[in-house]
Amino acid sequence: MSAYLISIITEGAIFGIMALGLNVIWGWSGDFDLAYYSYVAVGAYMTLVLTIGPATAPAQYILGLQLPYPLAVFIAVITSMAVALVIGSIALRHLRGIYFSIVTLGAVYVVYVLAGQYVPLFDGYNGLSGLFDPMGDWFGLDYLSYQYFLMGLSLAMFALVFLLMWRISGSRFGMALRTLREDERAAAAFGRDIYRLKLKGYVLGAALAGFAGALFAAYLSAFNPSAWSPVGEVIALYAAVLVGGRGNIWGVVVGVLVMGVGVQESTRWLPHVPGLGELDNVNPQILLSMRGLIVGLVLVLFLRFRPQGLLPERRYVDSQPAALIVQTPA
């Protein structure tokens, strides 16, 4: 297996975990959350400051511990959840629709600006680096076999998260979240505590984001403000969830394959297409912007022409509609 294939599968699995988390917030709960990628970033940053050890001279960042990787991941996830709890409890209390989106857009910019400008936190624009092959020396892995190990780990974690989401999807909690998406008033009339339910879903989604971020940190071995942007990354995630079918976890997998892996990898070959090759020399940004262009177009076109996605969510049909029950003699 080539190193190229390994990187696709690892990135795809991590991207898949992010998409599954976003599906909880947007697919089930129905909130267009623009702060989502900040939880990924917090997960990645926290994993790094917990594992790479104390800062040396010009660099400065908080903590600087050398915890074992799994423990660091655990704390990073908890931190992401805590940040989501704060943002969510402000944004979800009274706000819905675009007002919720605008406040979360503000939140992600605040996180981005703090991480990038406030140097004592995560060393500002330089960011963090130095997490090399976490857990590799436990098993005595060399560089190449470590790549296989990380790929296997990411895939296994993706499978685990998928299984968990599959359980939640059909559970009372999963159903209750969908009711909020469909009709919040009706859910409230049936005695659901809307705010608490939404907040629970939100924090669950953020936990997956933080977890994916922690894996991403191991994959990149570094994280800094140029590794993410407040809006760019989350749009790609939304496009994946939308294309696959929001609300349906199988759909999300399809979306990740199409958008995360398909678009990502097909644009990688653009410079090799005869005639386009020269463009690459003219403008090094061309790959990134082609990707962004495709992602944006797909988002708009799917919203307009196939909002349910390629693999739509199954609509639950009431087997005992109220009308029937009324007609049945007591």
Added chain:
Amino acid sequence: MNEALLTLGFAMVTASILALSAVAFTLEYAVTNVANVSHGEILTAGAYAAFLVHQRTGSAIAAAIAASLAGGLVALAMHSAVIGPFIRFGASPTIVFIATLGMSFVIQNVLVLFFGAANVAYSIDPGASRQVGPFRLTPLDGEIIGSAVAITFVLYLIISRTRFGKALRAVSQNRELARVTGINATRVAGATFFLAGLIAGYAGFVLAESVGSFNPYFGFGFFLITLTAAVAGGLGRAVGTMTGAVIVGIILEVVPALKLPFVGYISASYNLAIAFAILALVILVRPRGLFTNARRTVFE
């Protein structure tokens, strides 16, 4: 004291540009009930058009006209290609919000493909600064502030005195009712987008001038501040939005110049964070804007 007046002078320039951008945004909102996230790209288009025309002709006035026209056409295209069809299709405001975000992404990347992502330096000689009343302003500053006031006045006349303005107000208050009375709501909305685009395109030109450079992402950054001003003033309300823009513009310039207790000076690079802190506060406390007494409901 001098320092404070100097800062206030800058603040008036920022507030003027912000007011133009925000009033255009709020007009777009008024006729469609949709927040156009790709509004910032109208400003970017204006900046590029101004730069290209200025290079060819060497005339700042030609550049301003080109910026305006480019903005108007881009806004019209946004409405007829995406926002209009989505509204006729019956999409919810949130869905259109997402679609315009996607569109903004498309436009940014198209601009990168054509012009590259690097900053383009673009500035007009501002001239020597002079004492104007209590403030020190350059002639360029004066032109920016003066043109903003003039544009606002003309816009006020259009909205309050013309037949089109009447139709615009009707559509913004009740689209269905307006249609019943024979107003072509889609056409009025399209024309309003064109008008808003003219203003926003010009705002993009003066913003590029006052910043001194721009790139394909430049409008989006300013859109975030525009959004703060418009929401603070009340989405869809022109006068409230203008006031919101002036307040936000002044806060953004004044805060970095102040030595605050505990934190000391806050660098201007935190501008976006400050803007959003204001925004979040306004939305939470007075979601319909600062200047209205309407009560908030949970389902907003």
